[in-house]
Amino acid sequence: MTLKFLVMSDLHLVPEGELSMTLDTSARLEAAVDAVIARHGDADFCVLAGDLADLGQAAAYERLKSIVARLPIPVHITLGNHDDRPIFLDVFGADFAGETGKVDKVIDVKGYRIILLDSSEPGRVDGLLEPGQIDWLRAQLAEAMDRPVIVILHHNANALHIGSDDIRMLEPDAFIAALKTHPDVRQVIAGHVHLTSTATWRGLPFTTLAGGHYSVSFNVDQPSVPVRRLTGPGQMAVVVGTEERTTVLFDDFIDGNGEIVLAPQAPKIEVEVA
């Protein structure tokens, strides 16, 4: 009985006719769905880990809904800092809100408990879990002491030695303390950074995936060096779980390291009003 599920993140969908950072993000999601159909139709489900819409527009969520309808497996969702929770719930339905009021969810499957946490907070780019969510997380973990657990959320709690460390989950102590109440947290998986990474921090395993949008170049511990935005990869994570082993593989459904060069902004013309 092997668990297999997919994580997609940072889809950054926009309304029809628009691009995001020069990229056709809907076409990229279509490519992800094609990859699932070609290679991962046997997965138990797919998690969308936030930044689903680039600017939280209803038209972008409608587009998301119609594209993921092609997936041959169930879809579970949580949100990121680019999302708009009320608009998302309007389009997808109020049932997506958990008992915490945020888009949290627990999935029990093949001997594992998977916990989705909504780390988005209106008006903030960094991640936040409210006290009610921490209590809920502790309760979900307490119910599953006999099983391995995987936690998925948009924001990375661990610093990665890169410029975007200042927009991670900046106050992770309560989150870490809650995770530490469980003896078998197999993975904490996030998107947000548009970069693939694995880490061990405070005795816990953390992973980020590059996701569906652009990815970024980085310089270790040189936050002032500007990043280059790259066209690829379009990447999903493929999580494989057995009783003794949990593995995260990465499927780059779009290759490419071309640099995105944005057109220079036209200088603003000051108009004097008499």
Ligand SMILES: [Fe+2]
């Ligand atoms: Fe993102």
